[in-house]
Amino acid sequence: MNKTSIEWCDYTWNPITGCFHPCRNTYCYNTMKATSPLNRFGAKYKTKNGSLVYEKDWKSRETGQCHIAEKGEIYPYGYDPTFYPHRLDEPLKVTSSHG
Numbered sequence: 001m002n003k004t005s006i007e008w009c010d011y012t013w014n015p016i017t018g019c020f021h022p023c024r025n026t027y028c029y030n031t032m033k034a035t036s037p038l039n040r041f042g043a044k045y046k047t048k049n050g051s052l053v054y055e056k057d058w059k060s061r062e063t064g065q066c067h068i069a070e071k072g073e074i075y076p077y078g079y080d081p082t083f084y085p086h087r088l089d090e091p092l093k094v095t096s097s098h099g
Contacts, residue, residue: 001090015088018081020064045076 001011044054045061058078067077071086 001087001094011091011094013087013090015084015090016081017075017084018077018079020081043073043075043078045073046070 001013004010004012006012043056043058043061044052047053052072058075060078061076062078062080065080067080067082069076069082069084073084076082
């Protein structure tokens, strides 16, 4: 989970990222454009030897299929739909500051 400065929410939670239809008006689509101020500056993914690699080229890893990411990977398949099972328990770890 990520702490946010958005006035109507405290955290964002993304156990699934990506889409097969990258609509131009979505937040995620804008983060993948190299010229966007929202650019996430690339992705982290595991190579065949198990080391984590960081690169900016999103499109090179897209396959048009759904994927499951391993812990430590960030956008490992570009904009392809990707499930992050290790993120499912993140909301349980947040302590409420509203009380």
